[in-house]
Structures are given as C-alpha cells and as structure tokens.
Amino acid sequence: MSDTFRLSVNGREHSVTAEGDTPLLYVLRNDIGLASPKYGCGTEQCGTCNVIVDGDKAFSCTLTVRDAAGKAIVTLEGLGTPENPHPVQAAFIAEQAAQCGYCTSGIMISAKVLLDRNPDPDTDAIRVALQDNLCRCGTHSRVFRAVRRAARALAR
Amino acid sequence: MAAEPKKLPGSLRNNPSLDLWIGIEADATVTVRSGKVEIGQGLKTAAAQVAAEELDVSLVRVRVKTADTAETADENVTSGSRSMEVSATALRYAAAECRAIMVRMAADRFGVPVDQLSVEDGTIRGPGSNQRITYWELMGGKKFGRDATGTVPPKVPQAHRIVGTRVERLDLPGKVFGQPAFVHDLTLPGMVHGRIVRPRHQSATLESVDTAAVEKLPGVIKVVRDGDFLGVVAETEVTAIAARDALHRAARWRAGPPLPDEDRLYEWMLGEATMDGGCIDGVHTDDCPPEEPPPKDAQTTLESLYARPYILHGAMGPSCAVAQWAGGTLTLHTHSQGVFPLRRALTNVFRMDEADIRCIHMDGAGCYGHNGADDVALDAALLARALPGRPVRVQWMRDDEHCWEPFGAAMVVKVRASLGADGRVADWRFDVWSNHHGNRPKGNPKESGLLAARMIENGLPPQTLGPATGSEAGEHRNAWPGYAFPRISVAKHFVTAHPFRCSSLRGLGAYANVFAIEQMMDELAVAAGQDPATFRLAHLPDPRARAVIEAARDAIAWGQHAATPGRGHGIAYARYKNAAAYCAVAVDAEVDETTGVIRVTRAVCAGDAGEAIAPDGIANQLEGGLIQSLSWTLKERVRFTPGEITSVDWETYPILTFREAPEVETLVLDRPGEKFLGVGEASQGPTAAAIANAVFAATGVRLRELPFTPERVRAMILEARRSA
Incomplete structure (x- = not known):
C-alpha cells in the first residue's frame, strides 16, 4: 500500500509516494535524485548510505521513509557546494582524502556529525566516530588528517 | 636500405x-x-x-x-x-x-x-x-x-x-559534493531496474523455480530465466529487490560438489593434482626444477610453510552496469577495467559483431583487480535483451558480490634456505602452490570469462584454467626473490581443482610470495644473529632497493626503542614484479597476549616509482595498499562450509575498521628522468611480512598462516609458551 510522505531534505520539502517501509536510501536516490547516499550493504554494516536525520547520523539503507517523514534530513549535497564548500568538504579535498570515493559521502557525513558535537576531536575520537564506516581503498590515514583539518577550520 | x-x-x-x-x-x-x-x-x-x-x-x-x-x-x-x-x-x-x-x-x-x-x-x-x-x-x-x-x-x-607537483585530483570535487560520479548514479530516460538471483554455492544449478507469483507482483516487468540464469526487471529498484527476495524463496537449487574442509584448506591444496613449472633467472620454464639437497657446507638450513586463504576484492559498492539494446545493437555503461576485452567477450556470448556493441567506462567503486564488474555487465545485457529499447540498471546486492566476485586465489608457499659460513644466504629453494590468478575475459570464442555465459542455454563454458606461463604472471609474481643469492631454485605448482572462481586480486601471487620471502629473510637474519634490515641490505646490490629500505628503517627509528614485551617493529621489502616500483614497509606493532589482538600503532612506507608524475597520487596508492594489506593480513578469509559460502556480508567477512587503522607515513623517493614504475600493488606484500616480523619481535612467535586473527594468534602464543 503506497502512501504519500512529506520529507524535508537539505532544507527543501518533498512529497513522495511510496510504501511506508521503503528504505529512505532509494527514495533519496531515485525519487528525489540525490546521488550521494550509496547502496553498499543494506544492513548498516558499511556506512556508504549515511545521512543526517534531525542532527544524528542515520543509515538510510534501513531507515524507512515512514520514520524519516517530518524530520530534517541532510545529505552530502546539503553540506556545501563547490563554490561554497562546507569545511569538511574543503578539508577532504585539501587532504585528497579519497581514492575511489564510493564511501566518501558517508564518511564525510559521520565527520560532520562528530564535529557538530565535538569541535576538537583527537584521532581516537575520530576513530570511534567513524567505526561504522568502511573504506576499502585504505584512505583512513588521510581521513584522520582531513577531519582534524576541518576541525581547525571550524574553530577559526 | x-x-x-x-x-x-x-x-x-x-x-x-x-x-x-x-x-x-x-x-x-x-x-x-x-x-x-x-x-x-x-x-x-x-x-x-x-x-x-x-x-x-x-x-x-x-x-x-x-x-x-x-x-x-x-x-x-x-x-x-x-x-x-x-x-x-x-x-x-x-x-x-x-x-x-x-x-x-x-x-x-x-x-x-x-x-x-x-x-x-x-x-x-x-x-x-x-x-x-x-x-x-x-x-x-x-x-x-x-x-x-x-x-x-x-x-x-x-x-x-605540472608533472611532479601535488595537484588536486580532478575527479574528487564531484565525489565530495555528491554529484553523480559513478555508473551506479547513472540515470537514463525510461530506465528500469534489474536484480539477479544466485545461490551461495558457485556450482549449484537451478532445479526449478515457480516465477508465476513474482511476475504478478505490482511493478514487476519481467522475470528472466535462461538455463541457470535467473533475474528480474521491475519499474523501481525497490520492487526489483523485493522480487529478487521472492525469487530466492521460490528457487530450488541442485547442490554443487562439496567444498573442501575450510580448516584443512592448505593440506587439501598440497594433496591435489598440480601442473608444475619453474623459473630460471626470473623467466618461466615449463620444467619444474627438482629439489636438490642443501649444500654440504651449509651452516644452517631453515624450512617454513606459509599460507594465504581465499580473499575478496570486496568493493564497497556492489558491481553495477546499465545496458540498453536498440535495433540489434547493445550499449553498456560499465566500470569494467577493460572495456575492449569486455566487448570481445560479449560478442562471443551474443554472437554479434564488435561494431554493434559499445562499452563505455564510468567510474565504479574501487575494484582492486578483477571483480564482478564484467559479470554484472553481462547480467544487465541479458536482462535488457528481454526489454529492447529500455535501459536496464543492474546492481548486485551485497551477498551477490561476496559470493560471486572472482576470489583472490588461496596459496601455499614453502621456502627452504641455507646460510653459509659467511652468514649470507647460500641456497634458496622456493615452492609455490596456487589456484588461478588470471581469469579476466579473454578472446577465445569457444569459452567465456563472463559468469552468466556458463549459466544460460547455448552459452559458453568457463575459460580453461592453467598455470601462469608468463614471467611474473599469476603465482609466478615475485616468486623469484629480488636478492642476490648464489643458488636459487623456484618451483611452481598450479593446483588444478578450483572450488571457487578465482581471478586477479591486487598483487596476484606477490602478496603471498613476498609474505613468505620476507619472513624467511627475517628468520635467516635471526639465525645469523644479524639485524634484519642490515641482513637485507647485504643481499641487495641495487642502490634504489637499498634506498627504500634505509628510508623506511630510519623513519620508524629502527632499533631505537627499548625492548618492551609485547611490542616490536618489523620491516620488509620488495620490488613489485621485480620490475615495477620499489617498496619497503616498517611497522610498530603491539600484541595483547591474552586476547591475541595485534595492533599496528605506526606504519611507514617508502616507495620509488621512478619519475613521480603525481607524488601525492603515489603516496595515496602506497598507503592505501598498506592499509588494505593490513586488513587482508589481520582479518580476511573467505569462509565456507561443504555446502555453501558463508562469507556473505561485512559481518561474516570483516575488514579493517577506522578504529583499527594506524596513521601511515609515506615517503616517495622521486627519480626525475627515470621510467615511470607502477606503484599500486607495491606495498601489499611487504606490509604482510612487516607485520609478521613485528609480531615475532614482540612475542617470539612466527605467524606463517594468514590471516592473523586474535583466536589464531592467541593459540599460537599459548602453544609457544607451553612448549617453551
């Protein structure tokens, strides 16, 4: 049974028709046209689908559209633009903290949520904040540097 | 003239x-x-x-x-x-x-x-x-x-x-701002979604499936069954996934032959029929050299067995392709590493002319070798064929990727080496047993490297598997030691039985071969009472090889730590393919003897890739390879029972997490004017051996079987302490 849901994504309101238990991931990608959340595992094991929901990190591969409705959803597209990048995005470019980039969106979302709460994380705090995000290319060391750089930029 | x-x-x-x-x-x-x-x-x-x-x-x-x-x-x-x-x-x-x-x-x-x-x-x-x-x-x-x-x-x-300077990657902004950057993100007008249904045993066949109920699901456009190939196309991705689940429940599979005993995998390999070859001065020979006894004047002879399991490429994004048929021609968007060989393979499956197939590469998730990219392209083409004119996007689900990508081959290596009276290596015998490393789609029109080709009616059988006969190919890769030893004998044993489809995984044979060589070098250094770094340098005349070892050694502050129980450092070196980039890795590791957990606290990688076009790109490849190898080495092993593959997701096939990742320092030794040397596969082998050598320094225990899981490490340490 399809229903209509009102979603707030990156500050814009969307009305979508879907079955209530549809994972938010597919609504974001295929109905709203946002490319950043990725399918990786479908079971909250890899973090490629991470988005921010009411300020918390969420796994859009399992969060249903019913549960996401009415909440403030932010994806990577909502952080910044090439002209006006969010400090996390600027830092990932400055540190070249990616290889293939498939996991990068989810990692930057986790980093954003971390920095919102802890403006000066040490590397162990970054490790914990990113423990649910997998990266297969092995950019971990660069990601640590990028998150620290973003923290410095936000402190200025 | x-x-x-x-x-x-x-x-x-x-x-x-x-x-x-x-x-x-x-x-x-x-x-x-x-x-x-x-x-x-x-x-x-x-x-x-x-x-x-x-x-x-x-x-x-x-x-x-x-x-x-x-x-x-x-x-x-x-x-x-x-x-x-x-x-x-x-x-x-x-x-x-x-x-x-x-x-x-x-x-x-x-x-x-x-x-x-x-x-x-x-x-x-x-x-x-x-x-x-x-x-x-x-x-x-x-x-x-x-x-x-x-x-x-x-x-x-x-x-x-511009060359040799640090420039920002051109493709990163798109990926950092969430623009469509991957084939996974491609949308075409009228595009529909497909999913594939496969069992968890690679030789199981489709006995029966009642598709009627699934075909009636709202939004399902078509169920495609062709022999053992089963897939579904639906209007939306969500419906395609639901229909796939339903088909999984409806399908009855005929079991394949039992898989080997996972806990006796290496005994199984050593007992199987092999096709044998060898090499002389690094060059392949069809003759397998007999094992001669050690020289009579050898002071010490050591012999050890090393082993690596089947390993996944494990792309973060399961394989994906978009296919569209129009007027008898096929257009494919693919993240295949070889669009021309893929096109040739597709012409054989569909019996078409090359001119009627176009394969366009788009970025995919990192693949690290031959993964499911080509296979999903054929899957998409098969589903799209049932809907001429409509683009069909197919993405594998996580368990498809885990169970059906071609695995990195399991290997066993036996090294026997002798020291002469001068404390130098006097004799070196190397035997490698391996499954296949090179199963990318090739040109033979009578067989196919594409997965679904063997499943469809009137398809093509799998490619014939055989030993690597090219120098530095497959299991041969880095089997020849890069050191100046007076007597070297290398024998290659290709294990013909293949419980799983295997193909190129980053480094091919080099990962296990270097792991073995560089641990044996450490074992010999210890036996000779020499410093492991100095011992290596004594056998390496090439100044560029020496330079990377010295750089890594100095950066990790080699020999400058007070000896602490449970902590140690290790070093290892290789020149990839004995012809590409030089690389040395040094690590500090801590071993918790009660839990068996190894923590690499610091890692240094020194590489020489000739003239550096993009020094930061080289650094990224070296450190990425190091961390990936850390993951292979500490954690990774494809699990299975006699009846099925049980590594189906990241919980049943864990990889390194951010919690476990060290900070990596990378030193790129630029050589302006020298040839470009490939660097992407240089650090994996040295990393594995450097960790094992550090664990030995920390505990006195030699880890020769990969991966170094806590249970295994704990058991090894307990065993060593008991017998001490």
Whole structure:
C-alpha cells in the first residue's frame, strides 16, 4: 500500500509516494535524485548510505521513509557546494582524502556529525566516530588528517 | 636500405593515431583520451598532468575521457600497475608531438623559425608584437589526422612545471559534493531496474523455480530465466529487490560438489593434482626444477610453510552496469577495467559483431583487480535483451558480490634456505602452490570469462584454467626473490581443482610470495644473529632497493626503542614484479597476549616509482595498499562450509575498521628522468611480512598462516609458551 510522505531534505520539502517501509536510501536516490547516499550493504554494516536525520547520523539503507517523514534530513549535497564548500568538504579535498570515493559521502557525513558535537576531536575520537564506516581503498590515514583539518577550520 | 622503424613508446605502438590521444577543441579546452580507466588510483589526473605539461596548457583546460570502445585507444585492461608506464608514456609523446605540429603551423604562418616561438597556456607567440595565435584558433575541433612518429622528444625533467607537483585530483570535487560520479548514479530516460538471483554455492544449478507469483507482483516487468540464469526487471529498484527476495524463496537449487574442509584448506591444496613449472633467472620454464639437497657446507638450513586463504576484492559498492539494446545493437555503461576485452567477450556470448556493441567506462567503486564488474555487465545485457529499447540498471546486492566476485586465489608457499659460513644466504629453494590468478575475459570464442555465459542455454563454458606461463604472471609474481643469492631454485605448482572462481586480486601471487620471502629473510637474519634490515641490505646490490629500505628503517627509528614485551617493529621489502616500483614497509606493532589482538600503532612506507608524475597520487596508492594489506593480513578469509559460502556480508567477512587503522607515513623517493614504475600493488606484500616480523619481535612467535586473527594468534602464543 503506497502512501504519500512529506520529507524535508537539505532544507527543501518533498512529497513522495511510496510504501511506508521503503528504505529512505532509494527514495533519496531515485525519487528525489540525490546521488550521494550509496547502496553498499543494506544492513548498516558499511556506512556508504549515511545521512543526517534531525542532527544524528542515520543509515538510510534501513531507515524507512515512514520514520524519516517530518524530520530534517541532510545529505552530502546539503553540506556545501563547490563554490561554497562546507569545511569538511574543503578539508577532504585539501587532504585528497579519497581514492575511489564510493564511501566518501558517508564518511564525510559521520565527520560532520562528530564535529557538530565535538569541535576538537583527537584521532581516537575520530576513530570511534567513524567505526561504522568502511573504506576499502585504505584512505583512513588521510581521513584522520582531513577531519582534524576541518576541525581547525571550524574553530577559526 | 630503409632504417628499421623505431618502435613507438608505450601504447602508441598499437594505437598510433594522435587523435586517439589528444583533441584541441574550439572552446579552448583540450581533450585527453586514455584507453585506461579511473579506479580511484588517480589515472585521470596523472594523464591530464602529463598532457598539460607537454602541450604547455594549464591543467584547468584539460578534460579527460577514459576507455570507450567508440572513442579511445584500445589499451586492453587497466591492470598490473601499468597505466603510467604504457598510457602516460603514450600521452607524453603524443602531446609533445601535437605541440610540435601546432608550433610548426604557427611558424609557417608567421614566417619565422620554430625556435623563435614560445607557448604559454596554449597561446603561441612569435618575436613580432602581433605574432600571436592560440591552439584553438589553429586547430579548434579539427583532427590531427596523422600517426605519431615518436620523434619529438618530451621535456627534460628540469623543465617540468605540472608533472611532479601535488595537484588536486580532478575527479574528487564531484565525489565530495555528491554529484553523480559513478555508473551506479547513472540515470537514463525510461530506465528500469534489474536484480539477479544466485545461490551461495558457485556450482549449484537451478532445479526449478515457480516465477508465476513474482511476475504478478505490482511493478514487476519481467522475470528472466535462461538455463541457470535467473533475474528480474521491475519499474523501481525497490520492487526489483523485493522480487529478487521472492525469487530466492521460490528457487530450488541442485547442490554443487562439496567444498573442501575450510580448516584443512592448505593440506587439501598440497594433496591435489598440480601442473608444475619453474623459473630460471626470473623467466618461466615449463620444467619444474627438482629439489636438490642443501649444500654440504651449509651452516644452517631453515624450512617454513606459509599460507594465504581465499580473499575478496570486496568493493564497497556492489558491481553495477546499465545496458540498453536498440535495433540489434547493445550499449553498456560499465566500470569494467577493460572495456575492449569486455566487448570481445560479449560478442562471443551474443554472437554479434564488435561494431554493434559499445562499452563505455564510468567510474565504479574501487575494484582492486578483477571483480564482478564484467559479470554484472553481462547480467544487465541479458536482462535488457528481454526489454529492447529500455535501459536496464543492474546492481548486485551485497551477498551477490561476496559470493560471486572472482576470489583472490588461496596459496601455499614453502621456502627452504641455507646460510653459509659467511652468514649470507647460500641456497634458496622456493615452492609455490596456487589456484588461478588470471581469469579476466579473454578472446577465445569457444569459452567465456563472463559468469552468466556458463549459466544460460547455448552459452559458453568457463575459460580453461592453467598455470601462469608468463614471467611474473599469476603465482609466478615475485616468486623469484629480488636478492642476490648464489643458488636459487623456484618451483611452481598450479593446483588444478578450483572450488571457487578465482581471478586477479591486487598483487596476484606477490602478496603471498613476498609474505613468505620476507619472513624467511627475517628468520635467516635471526639465525645469523644479524639485524634484519642490515641482513637485507647485504643481499641487495641495487642502490634504489637499498634506498627504500634505509628510508623506511630510519623513519620508524629502527632499533631505537627499548625492548618492551609485547611490542616490536618489523620491516620488509620488495620490488613489485621485480620490475615495477620499489617498496619497503616498517611497522610498530603491539600484541595483547591474552586476547591475541595485534595492533599496528605506526606504519611507514617508502616507495620509488621512478619519475613521480603525481607524488601525492603515489603516496595515496602506497598507503592505501598498506592499509588494505593490513586488513587482508589481520582479518580476511573467505569462509565456507561443504555446502555453501558463508562469507556473505561485512559481518561474516570483516575488514579493517577506522578504529583499527594506524596513521601511515609515506615517503616517495622521486627519480626525475627515470621510467615511470607502477606503484599500486607495491606495498601489499611487504606490509604482510612487516607485520609478521613485528609480531615475532614482540612475542617470539612466527605467524606463517594468514590471516592473523586474535583466536589464531592467541593459540599460537599459548602453544609457544607451553612448549617453551
């Protein structure tokens, strides 16, 4: 049974028709046209689908559209633009903290949520904040540097 | 008598047309084409740097187009860490020649000699105040229409302004701002979604499936069954996934032959029939050298067995492709590493002409070798064939990728080495047992490297598997030691039975071979009472090899820590393929003896990739390879029971997490003017051995079987303490 849901994504309101238990991931990608959340595992094991929901990190591969409705959803597209990048995005470019980039969106979302709460994380705090995000290319060391750089930029 | 024509450099040899490489566009941009592909290794950026450098244009003008069967050179597969060597070399010469052609055109127009002209960002200036013309005015979209001669020398390294500098990757902004960057993100008008249904045993066959109920689900367009191939197409991705689940419940599979006992995998390999070969001075021989006894005057002889399990490529994004049939032609968007070989393989499956298939590369998730990219392309083509005109996007689900990507081959290595009275290695015997490493789609029209080809009615059987007969191919890779030993004997044993489909995983045989060689070097150093780094240097005349070892050794502050129980450092070295980049890795590790947990607290990697086009790209490859190898080495092993593969997700096949990742320091030793050396596969083997050597330094226990899981490490330490 399809229903209509009102979603707030990156500050814009969307009305979508879907079955209530549809994972938010597919609504974001295929109905709203946002490319950043990725399918990786479908079971909250890899973090490629991470988005921010009411300020918390969420796994859009399992969060249903019913549960996401009415909440403030932010994806990577909502952080910044090439002209006006969010400090996390600027830092990932400055540190070249990616290889293939498939996991990068989810990692930057986790980093954003971390920095919102802890403006000066040490590397162990970054490790914990990113423990649910997998990266297969092995950019971990660069990601640590990028998150620290973003923290410095936000402190200025 | 005409002079023997000089061979053109790199991939120009088989693709000499300049227009295949460089396009000067009317909108004041330069199109750089490479038949290689971006797999997160920074190829697009390095290609742009090389071309911009030789053309004297700024990097922002460059647009890079990668492999497309309709547009680029056929550079076969992006593999073997050879893109810089063959593609960047071709681009370097092609760009230098294009520049020379345009300068010649300007010189003719101005009526001045070419040596009076200069080029800055595509603008050619002569000595006169009005002698000024741009590349775009001269060429603006026109083709060069001629073949490269290879006679225009590229710039000398001292003149480089773009090559060798740290530039930002051209493809990163798209990925960092969430723009559609991957084939996974492609949407085409009228596109529908497909999913594939496969069992968890690679030799199981489809006994029966009642598709009627699934076909009636709202939104399901078609269930496609063709022999053992089963898939579904639906209007939406969500419906396709739900229909796949329903088909999984409905399908009855006939079990395949029992898989080997996972806990006795290496005994199984050593007991299986083999096809044997050898090598002499690094070159393959069909004859397997007999094992001679150690020399009579050997002071010490050591013999050890080392083993690696089946390992996954484990792309973060399961494989994906978009296929569309129209009027008997097929267009595929794919993240295959080799769009031309994929096209050839597809022509065989569909019995079509090459001209009727176009394969266009788009970025995928990192693949690290031959994963499911080509297979999902055939899956998508098979589903799309049932819906002519409509683009069909197929993405594998996580368990499809885990169970059906071609695995990295399991291997066993036996090394026997002797020390002479002078404390140096006097004799070296190396035996390697391995499954197949090179199962990418090849050209034989009677068989297919594509997965679904064996499943469909009137399909093609799998490719014949056989031992690697090329030097440094497959299990041969780095089997030949890079050290100056007086007597070396290398035997290769190809295990013919294959419980799983196996193919190229980053490093191929080098990961296990270097793991074995570099642990044995440590074991020998200990037996000789020598420092492991010094012992290696004593057997390495090549100054570039010595330089990376010395750099890694010095950076980790080798020998400067007070001995602490449970902590130690280890070092290891290899030159990938004995011909590509040099690499040494040194690590500090802590071992918790009660839990068996190994923590690598610091890692240093020193690499020499010849002339560094993109030094940060090289560093990224070295450290990425190091961390990936850390994951393989500490955690990874494909699990299975006799009846099925049980590694189906990241919980049942865990990989390294951010919590476990060390900070990595990378030292790139630039060699301006030297040949480009492939670097993407250089650090994996040394990393594994460096960790094992550090664990030995910390605990006195030798870990020779991968992976070093806590249970295994704890058991090994308990065993050692009991027998001590």
